[in-house]
Amino acid sequence: MTGSDVPVTMGKMTLSTDPDPVTVDSTQTVKVIAKNAASGSLVDGRVWINGQNVAATNTGFSWTFHSGQPAPATVVRATGYGEESLTWKLTNPILTMKLGSTTAGTTVNSVDWKVVHQPSGTTVATPKGIEAKVALPVPPPSQVVTYDLYCTVDLTGLDGKHHTVSITYPNAGVAHVGWSGKALLAAFLITEDRNVDPVTGTVTLTDNLIFQGAG
Known part of the structure; x- marks a missing residue:
């Protein structure tokens, strides 16, 4: 060398x-x-x-x-x-589903989601959690695919008891989103209303799981 x-x-x-x-x-x-x-x-x-x-x-x-x-x-x-x-x-692009809560004194214990492709009716994901993310395939150009979103919440209400709540608004039980292949956030809100009968004094609790929209 x-x-x-x-x-x-x-x-x-x-x-x-x-x-x-x-x-x-x-x-x-x-x-x-x-x-x-x-x-x-x-x-x-x-x-x-x-x-x-x-x-x-x-x-x-x-x-x-x-x-x-x-x-x-x-x-x-x-x-x-x-x-x-x-x-x-x-x-693939991500569909995010997120649950918010505005009623003080209530506790979200668990959240179960289901994402269903339409019109096939095929369940493509069943994630859990207050915020869940699902990667979805990109549709052909200029096409929008519909997915149905289902959400079930285990909530400890103002009465200290467990309540099972599904989507109540704008459509009972299900939310519809259009998927074009771009990242999308589907926002949900859970509330509990306390109502007192003015005559009997009976207290009733009404749970609402609201689909706020996707964007």
Whole structure:
């Protein structure tokens, strides 16, 4: 080995993305984060997608990932480092269902959702929780798909007892949303009204689970 044959040790990078995963069929700002694998410090490099020098690392850039297509071949190149490949994690757009409550003294114990595709009647998801997220397939261009949303809430009411409540408004039992393939928030609200009969003094509680709309 001569003096000019000194071996060069290349640094190693770790790669991640923001967001992670990335939603398909939506032009958005994405960022490829490159870090020194040993120190964790950010690495200045370039992001190459399908053979094109697209953007700097650790800097947001606009990109659209399309459903039905594989994620584009992506590598990061930086001086002093070996080339690293990046595998994008892709997801369908998200339908979020969220329940709010305005009646002090009541407690939401559990929330069960059901998402049903129409007109097939196929149940596509049964998530749980005050806020639930479901990834839905993107429909063909210019088409809107109807999904029926069902919600059942276990509520401790003002009387200290458990109440089972389903959607009461605007349609009893079910809410309808139109899905065009864009991220959507379906908002619900649960309330409990306390009514006192002026003659007998009898107290009645009325639970309302209201679909406020989607947007």
